[in-house]
Amino acid sequence: MLIVTKQNPKDKTKEKPREKTEEKPAEKTKEKLKACDLCHQLVSIRYRIQYDESAKWVLVCPPCWHQVQPNNPYYRYGGTWKAKKKAKKRKT
Numbered sequence: 001m002l003i004v005t006k007q008n009p010k011d012k013t014k015e016k017p018r019e020k021t022e023e024k025p026a027e028k029t030k031e032k033l034k035a036c037d038l039c040h041q042l043v044s045i046r047y048r049i050q051y052d053e054s055a056k057w058v059l060v061c062p063p064c065w066h067q068v069q070p071n072n073p074y075y076r077y078g079g080t081w082k083a084k085k086k087a088k089k090r091k092t
């Protein structure tokens with residue numbers, strides 16, 4: 001007659017404590033859409049430009065940008081605004 005004593009084959013004391021890394025790969029980050037200053041559509045990318053003699057900065061969507069840019073002596077480009085910003089992304 002055999003007496004089998006159950007033993008844990010692996011001692012799990014070495015198991016790592018759970019770290020507080022909360023990864024949410026499936027979660028969609030809500031884009032903060034902003035309205036174009038010209039057509040007032042909500043867009044995720046806007047260009048900061050000047051397009052008339054008032055020289056005021058406006059934020060426009062790409063379609064509007066293409067409309068006001070050609071042959072525009074007042075046109076000035078001042079940067080691109082994007083809804084999504086990833087701080088840790090590096091572009092080389």
Ligand SMILES: [Zn+2]
Pocket residue numbers: 036037038039040041060061062063064065
């Ligand atoms: Zn627009």
